[in-house]
Amino acid sequence: MNDLEGIGGFGDIDRPGTPSSPGAWDERSRAYLDGGSDLGSVPAPGSVPAPGSVPAPGVDPASGVDPASGVDPAPGLDPTPGPDVAQGSDAVSGAGRKAVRTVVSRQNASLGAGAGAGAGAGAGAGAGAGAASGVAERPAAPRRPAPVRRLGADPVKALLHRHRELCERAVDPLEIAAGLEAHGITDRTAARFRHRDVFSLAEEMYARAPRGGDTPAAPGTRAPSADSDRPAPPRAVWAALSLLPGLLCAATVVGLRLTQGQSRLCTAVGGALAVLLALRAALRRGPLGGTDDHTGPWACWLAGYALLGDGLLAAALGGGPDGPPTGAADGPWPVTVAPVLALTAACAPAAWCAHLFTTGARRRLATSRGLEEFATSVRPLLFGSFALFLGALAALLALTAAALGEEPAYPEVLTLGALLLSARLLAAHGFVHAPALVLTAAVAAEATALACVFASRLPHCGPLATPVEALVTAWGPGGVPTAACGAGALALLGHAARRLTRASAHARPEPGP
């Protein structure tokens, strides 16, 4: 019999264990069992009514079935022994009657005889005392007065203890009722706890259970909802990918320095393509990845302007350019490589800053009590990440400019970096409209500036270039992109400060039912 213990591992339902004693269901059945343990013998005259002496209250199977008895058996509600279904069909055999327990008589017995009467199966405690009472013991058992197991004055208490977890975490009585029913407790069982049905039993249990669930759940229980359900790529993957554009760009620059003529052109084109692909891969996943916002071409234009634009503008204002860019910083169309190199290398700090922001925001989300509190705690985080990124970008720019021997154009590069990062952050959190608009506007501003300068060469169109000339005179050729990107970055940063501090921006896309 010991192997019966083994089934305790199945599921979390109540163990449908065998009864722990050979005792009967209740006092009455015990009387029957004691009186007639031999199944074959005629039951003792005193213990069982003589066959046929009891009127058949239910249905007579021979004369057909009363469908009404099936439609509404209401066994738990009816105090009369009328719908005693088993007996109803069983008016003939006394031996059968003693075996068949009926709902109502059982209920009456336990109700009438008080709490102490329900021996044997009290409180469903069959699972406990175990496998000791085996088959071997059984023949002796009926003759011996079985130890009376008391239900106790408070049968619900035992039930409460057994379903402690269910009761503590339940948010309303119906939840307990559903849980109890899933554990096999029916209205008939509830009657043994002196309740009309499972619902009223559940209400008592709900009222009596300590509301341990009211204290906020431990952080451990909340963590899964915050971190687990998104198939995030491993950090190593995006961290490595974010380094790739910078490395490729540096390799291209070195290649350009080392090659000449045809192969130099090939290196430039191949390098540009490789950098573009690497950028695409880096922005696909990780903290910067997310909703595809189709702003790639605009970002490329802005980077291209940083590479060629200043030289073109300066040359155009001076009447040039006289030839295609040669890649040299001192040619007729000077090229500034340092900003682009710094920007591509800044992919890595950008990814890390975005990661910092996202995880920080998520952590604050988990601990905030209110939406306002969350917004106020996230705002410094957002600006902090931005500042961190700009610092890293400035350092990278200084480094690349020194390495390449160029003059570092801080305002231009920092504004462009801020613009691109804010656009990317917004897009990664699902806000694609504003970044697309602002990037388009910045591109349009830069393009317009160039177009104006060239258009001013047409007859009668001289004044067109005046504002650009004034700007360049005041701040140099870098003034145009600085103004365009700076305005855009400020607008997007303001937008991000409002949108990214909302809790809904950090919600899971599909939290599941």
Next chain:
Amino acid sequence: MRIGLLTEGGYPYVSGDAGLWCDRLVRGLDQHEFDVYALSRDERQEDAGWVPLPPQVSRVRTAPLWTAEEDGVGYGRRTRRRFTEYYGDLAAALCATAATGPADPPGDAENASAMEADRFANALYGLAELARDEGGLVGALRSETAVRALERACRAPGAQRPAREARVPDLLTVAAHLERALRPLSLDWYDDAGLGAVDLCHAASGGPAALPGLLARHFFDVPLLVTEYGVRLRTHYLTAPRTTPAIRALLAAFHGRLAAETYRRAAVITPGNGHARRWQERCGADRAKLRTVYPGMDAAPFAEVGEAPESAADPDTLLWVGRVEPTKDLVSLLHAFAEIRKAQPGTRLRIIGAPDGPEGTAYLAHCQALAAQLFPDEADGPHAVGHNPVSFDEIGGPELPTAADAYASGALVVLSSVIEGFPVGLVEAMFSGRATVSTDVGAVVEVIGGTGLVVPPRNPRALAEACVSLLRDPERRARLGAAARARALELFTVEQNVSAFHGLYLEILSRTPIRRVLLDATGEPVPFAAPAEAHVPGRWTGPTSPLVPRSRPDWAVDPPVRATAPTSATEAVR
């Protein structure tokens, strides 16, 4: 009559639950037309396709519940205010203290509960109207506005305790869940060509499937019939993930209120058994609306077994048929069988059924080991090969090709479960005309009525004694078997199920005011222009009638003059 059959994750998808029931219903009622409005539960289900549909299904419209596209409609200031108002009301109704608190005086509690129910309903219909008028509800439900409204409701005085303790992630989860649950509001089904054109909505389950029916009732006064074989709210409680109390409290409140509103608005509710009925009553369903309609099962395969004389079966064989899992308590059955064999040596037990899942497999192995331990093999003589008195078989093998064969192989069917819903195996045994001994669990007593013996669960001795009494009394066994078969044929056949719904449809329609009046050429209303049963032989309304009596509804062929405009949305708010 045109019936709008509303399903969720079921018919007409191949893998849907309750699909068989819907299919039988639709095929059985070919005098009506069916428009199937199906919500699919996941992508896999959509990919699996549909079951073949009979010709009376004139239209199928499906919508996914598992995904929703934002339509990009942004709300202006006024619309946003409207949305915030409705959503705030909805949230407030969810956060309100459950009215069943013991401290409240009963009258006040009832009033408060009714008020909250009204508030919930108004908010729900308000959101539906907003979605119908303006669109963009999906985006709005996902927006910060919704989360803020939810937060306000949770922090409001009088909110229930778990709601007051809701933190930001809880609010986000609840908002996301509400967005998901309210997706049926954004569907394009609510127009005169869609649910406005049906005469009756029949929701095949509660919850999301009933939501379109509620809205059809709100917008077009289409009566709603709700069938629940398993109570949706109970399913929610049992399947809700373990999250924080705030989330569970708010979501339970939402599902509870939705169920209550469904029961309140439904014309008739048909629970599948007494258990579902009690839950529905508990959730506020009016008793007068409840009609228990038992699930129908196909009795034909068991006709031969059921009609054969009982003596044909082996009188010494006990049968257990079902899926093997721990809740079936086969261990108890084996112990009972040990007792039975003491009283009746030579009895055999056949356990017929496949294990259910890995748990069932392990349990089956355990039971087999226990049987081998309890009962040594027995042989007829010293030279014969022995057999164990307990045999384990599966339906579908060469020996037992069908379930009917399984029931034919024994004289007495035993059910030893400790947990049971609607006992399908018991009904099959009843169809087969077998006497049964079952444990008193689930709907067993309700199903068996007076036609079998019922013993308490987890009581092998009582089970054994009941079995022995029947094994020794073939006459009584035959009597009980015949009575069981008669009862099953009366209550649990497909025909009774279908005819019950047929009767309910006509009953509901008879209580529904005429919504469509057809006018003939002279402007007089045509009497009997829209017959209750769409397919009637011949024409009864004369040659002037624009009706085409077969296959297509009149209003779809030739747009008739509508004498009664559909009730406008605002008028319908009552």
